[in-house]
Amino acid sequence: MPRVKRSTKRNDRRKKILKRASGYFLTKSKLYQAAQEAVERGLKFAYTGRKQKKRQFRSLWIVRIGAASRQHGMSYSTFINGLKRAGNGLDRKILADIAANDAAGFAALVAQAKAAPKTVPANAA
Numbered sequence: 003m004p005r006v007k008r009s010t011k012r013n014d015r016r017k018k019i020l021k022r023a024s025g026y027f028l029t030k031s032k033l034y035q036a037a038q039e040a041v042e043r044g045l046k047f048a049y050t051g052r053k054q055k056k057r058q059f060r061s062l063w064i065v066r067i068g069a070a071s072r073q074h075g076m077s078y079s080t081f082i083n084g085l086k087r088a089g090n091g092l093d094r095k096i097l098a099d100i101a102a103n104d105a106a107g108f109a110a111l112v113a114q115a116k117a118a119p120k121t122v123p124a125n126a127a
Contacts, residue, residue: 063098070101074112084115 016034022044023030023037030040068078076084085092090111092100101108 060094063094066098066101067094070108071112074109076112076115081112081115084118085111087118087120088114090114 019034019038019041020031022041025031026037026040029036031037064078067081071078071081085097092111097108097111100111
């Protein structure tokens with residue numbers, strides 16, 4: 003069986019890890035084993051960070067909508083409930099953008115939420 007020395011493949015793999023670890027502190031950017039552990043750990047945090055980013059943005063949108071609705075004399079929950087009763091299907095991202103950039107449009111949405119019937123329509127989900 004022929005002997006395999008793994009020269010180029012091994013070097014390429016190590017270079018790839020060390021390139022990803024550039025900028026890390028001390029041996030984590032210089033030595034392969036420490037760099038490999040640091041890069042794997044960083045990739046794990048990056049994965050969870052992408053999930054947390056979605057939660058944080060939704061939370062930010064809720065804060066913005068709540069602040070704008072309180073300026074019109076409504077709480078966040080009554081505003082969202084009123085919009086659902088009115089059959090308005092705008093999501094929180096769009097509502098937060100309207101609250102930040104279009105005061106007149108948001109006032110119209112608040113009026114729509116206040117004027118909504120007390121029962122939920124059958125087609126609203």
